[in-house]
Amino acid sequence: MSGEGDQPQAIRKLKPGTLVIASHNEGKVREIRALLGPYGIEPISAAELDLPEPEETGTTFVANAELKALYAADLSGFPALADDSGLCVDALNGDPGIFSARWGGPEKNFVLAMESVESNLAEQGPDxxxxxxxxxxxxxxxxxxxxxxxxxxxxxxxxxxxxxxxxFGYDAMFVRDGDTQTFGEIDPDAKHAISHRADAFQQLVAAVL
Structure with a gap:
């Protein structure tokens, strides 16, 4: 899907070569590297290039991903891929959502973040x-x-x-519908095939690679 304007535009293809992964999250970078591996892409992370992280001022996952990708592409001179992802809990009105990392405090401690989600759910009772x-x-x-x-x-x-x-993140408390193991228990290769990131990647691969 094109992020430019309101008019439909042709999908631009991504050529083999350097691609900046606009993230300082090692878990995300690792997953994205694994997903890009077969396509002749040479991923390098924003952290490896010492690129600063922009302030995430968007109000949606798409807006924040777009902001980070444009920032990294502009600074590096290479195409850049950004991921914005999070956990949306029905009973918490979609929180933590785009603030998923921030629920872990300044250190992005996801043990704390998971405890915060559980605490908020517990306040609403056993049902x-x-x-x-x-x-x-x-x-x-x-x-x-x-x-x-x-x-x-x-x-x-x-x-x-x-x-x-x-x-990483909230994986250890999330069980996909139809499964019995959490994302923290299953083999990483198995997760790569079924996750939200895999779903988005399959769309990207079909469109631009």
Whole structure:
């Protein structure tokens, strides 16, 4: 989907070569590298290039992904891919949502973030809905300002206490619908095939690679 203006535009293809992953989150960078591996793309992270992180002022996942991708593309001179993703909990009116990392405090401590989600749910009593979904918005930007974006989603249920050492973020408390293991328990390769990020990536691959 093009991020430019209101008029439909042709999808721009991404050529093999350097691609900046506009993230300082090592877990995200690792997943994105694995997903890009087969396509002749040479990923380098914003952290490796010492690019600063822009302030995320958008009000949606797509807006924040676009902002980060454009910033990294402009500073680096290479195409840049940004991910903005988070956990949306039905009973919390969609929170933590775009503020998912911030629920972990200044250090982005996701043990604290998971405890905060659980505490907020517990306040609503034992019968509260534990339905939740992950969203991933991917924005692919070029130095000339062109943007393509894609959004993926996976639905599931929250469990407590957290389970598993794989994954990152809220993975250890999220069980995808139809599964019994959390994203923190399943093999990373299996997660790459079924996650919200995988959903968005499949759309990106089909469109630009």
């Amino acid at each position: 509260v809905s534990r339905a939740a979904h992950f969203v991933c918005a991917l924005a692919l930007a070029w130095p000339d300002g062109h943007v393509e974006w894609f959004e993926g989603r996976v639905d599931g249920t929250l469990v407590w206490p957290p389970r598993g050492e794989n994954g």
